[in-house]
Amino acid sequence: MMYGRSSVTDSTRASNYDTIENMSGVQEIERAIRSLPRTEVERLHYWLENYLEDQLEISGEFHAKIDRGKRDIAEGHVRIRRHDET
Numbered sequence: 001m002m003y004g005r006s007s008v009t010d011s012t013r014a015s016n017y018d019t020i021e022n023m024s025g026v027q028e029i030e031r032a033i034r035s036l037p038r039t040e041v042e043r044l045h046y047w048l049e050n051y052l053e054d055q056l057e058i059s060g061e062f063h064a065k066i067d068r069g070k071r072d073i074a075e076g077h078v079r080i081r082r083h084d085e086t
Contacts (some may be wrong), residue, residue: 033041073084 033044036044
């Protein structure tokens with residue numbers, strides 16, 4: 001049994017408080033969304049989707065694939081696919 005100082009640090013308390021505070025904010029946002037008309041929810045969905053996409057980090061592997069594709073196009077190593085070849 002431990003007497004005296006608590007084993008919980010100030011940073012742990014701050015982290016827990018931030019989580020609780022953020023949960024409250026998320027719950028408020030969820031309530032607000034439920035009150036919106038469908039068209040506004042769809043606009044919000046579109047905005048969130050674009051926002052999250054903009055936040056993605058592009059990996060080095062992805063950049064390499066893009067560069068390889070650009071080189072292939074510049075060097076003529078492409079195949080033109082006709083619509084009826086699907």
